[in-house]
Amino acid sequence: TFNRGGVSESVVDKKTGFIVDTVDEMVEAISKVDLIDPGECRRHVEQHFSSQAMGLKYLELYRQLLGSTSC
Structure with missing residues (x-):
């Protein structure tokens, strides 16, 4: 998810999801989504x-x- 609003309160980066700042980072995060338990x-x-x-x-x-x- 994009790093906006209260995202950091609900998403733990690289543990329960990915917090990103750019579209390129989002594309990279999507390719790693299977790493999330x-x-x-x-x-x-x-x-x-x-x-x-x-x-x-x-x-x-x-x-x-x-x-x-x-x-």
Whole structure:
């Protein structure tokens, strides 16, 4: 995928995909796509983006926000 927006939060370069800056890099990455382990991709998504993982991240964010208020 092209290195835009929040790509680096969801793709681990050369592990769960390829992050590229140019069309030439994309062509090269496509030729290596068979090197990506689908199981590793699934584990990464389950660890970081499952409903449980996201819920815990939101809970931590809320705790930080509530702890930083000076009311």
